[in-house]
Amino acid sequence: GAGVSQSPRYKVAKRGQDVALRCDPISGHVSLFWYQQALGQGPEFLTYFQNEAQLDKSGLPSDRFFAERPEGSVSTLKIQRTQQEDSAVYLCASSLGTGAPGVETQYFGPGTRLLVL
C-alpha cells in the first residue's frame, strides 16, 4: 500500500554534471507524470507516460531533459549537462489510467530536490 516514492530525495550537482532521478509509482498505476516545481511556484508539467509509451513530452524545457519508463513501471528522469536554472523540485505523480471520463486522482511523490551549483 505504499504511495509514490522518489529517489534520491536531495541531489546536489555541479553545473555540467548529468543527473538521474527515479520514480516508483503506485503498483498497478498505468499513468505516470513528471512535474517541475521551482521555489515558490506551482508545479509545471514536464511529461506523461501511459505504460511504457511517452504520450506527451511537450513540457520538457530542452533536449537536455529525457525521461523513460521502459517496463511500464519505474520511471527515470535524466538531465544532462545540468544548469543552475534546473534547480527545482522534481515531482512524480501516478494515476490509475482507466480512461474513464472525469478526473482521475494523480498521487504525488515527495519529490527530488535538485540543487545545481
Next chain:
Amino acid sequence: QKEVEQDPGPLSVPEGAIVSLNCTYSNSAFQYFMWYRQYSRKGPELLMYTYSSGNKEDGRFTAQVDKSSKYISLFIRDSQPSDSATYLCAMRKAAGNKLTFGGGTRVLVKP
C-alpha cells in the same frame, strides 16, 4: 501572462476563521478544476475536484466554480493550525491528462 493566476499570500488567519482562496484562469478549454494541499517538503495531495459551475462541499471544505467568470474558489471553515500549508489550484482540459497549476497560496492558521 500565466494561464492560471493565484495570489501567493501569505494569508494569515486566526484559528477558527474561514479561509478564502481563489484562482482565475484565461483558457476556457479548462473543464476540470482541482484544489491540492502541499505541506512543506511534501508532494501535493488532492483535496477537492469539481467539473461543473456551482458549489461542492466536503466536510470543512467548499469548492466553487464560475466558468462564466473563469474564477474558482476554495473555502475552509473552522480553520485549524494543521491547515497551514500551501494551497494549489489545478486545472485540466477535457482532452489530455496534464494538470496546469496556479502558483499556490501559502496559508498560516495561528492558534
